[in-house]
Amino acid sequence: AQKITQTQPGMFVQEKEAVTLDCTYDTSDPSYGLFWYKQPSSGEMIFLIYQGSYDQQNATEGRYSLNFQKARKSANLVISASQLGDSAMYFCAMRESETSGSRLTFGEGTQLTVNP
Amino acid sequence: DSGVTQTPKHLITATGQRVTLRCSPRSGDLSVYWYQQSLDQGLQFLIQYYNGEERAKGNILERFSAQQFPDLHSELNLSSLELGDSALYFCASSPWDGGYNSPLHFGNGTRLTVT
Secondary structure, eight states: OOSEEOOOSEEEEETTSOEEEOOEEOOOOSSEEEEEEEEOTTOOOEEEEEEETTOSSOOEETTEEEEEETTTTEEEEEEOSOOGGGOEEEEEEEEETTSGGGOOEEOOOEEEEEEO | OOSOEEEOSEEEEOTTOOEEEEEEOOTTOOEEEEEEEETTTEEEEEEEEETTEEEEEOSOOTTEEEEEOTTSOEEEEEOSOOGGGOEEEEEEEESSSSOSSSOOEEOOOEEEEEO
16 A cells, blocks of 8 residues: 555646645554655755654644644645745655654655746 | 765666765764655665664665665665666665654755666
8 A cells, every 4th residue: 555645746836825735644653754855856855844643733844834634644735825936846755663764655746836 | 955965966877787876974864765766666765774784675676785884975886777777866864773753864866877
């Protein structure tokens, strides 16, 4: 079974509007972390935001916030006030404490395009 | 800048050849992870080292090998290269072996093209 599922291969948003990128996950480990990374066309992987499985509040980092719904096993990324520079591929990923080395497992990604 | 350095940035080679990709982790990080990103497979975990020892293996082919040296830099060796090995190879580092509540910090990747 897929551990991380991103169902939106592509998303479009108008500049200055908010956009939500969906992510669902599957784990039986009680201790895990959820991460979002941004990959611009230049290729680098940029860490955006983290949410821990025991965190009571949703994580926020500037214009990024994570809508964490533990019972639904979802961790959606919300980008507010989109900018042209937000156009990139976005990956949801998970680390599980019981996995040897706690590797990051990635979803397939969502290509976000911000239109002027 | 993540602090993780990967060299070279680009590599073009022929089928059947062998290449070495190099990674220097962030200062203080003891764990190094290698990932392969290809169009059809997405981001795949290959292997992890912690303080010089192999700790976890993922979808790494037998033609591929890696090691981490005493100065903590790591090398990924790819041999008998095939067209399908063309991909972006990332190195990432973290301070510890395991732990779920901190991000991995990625280098800018090495883009390998096999012709």
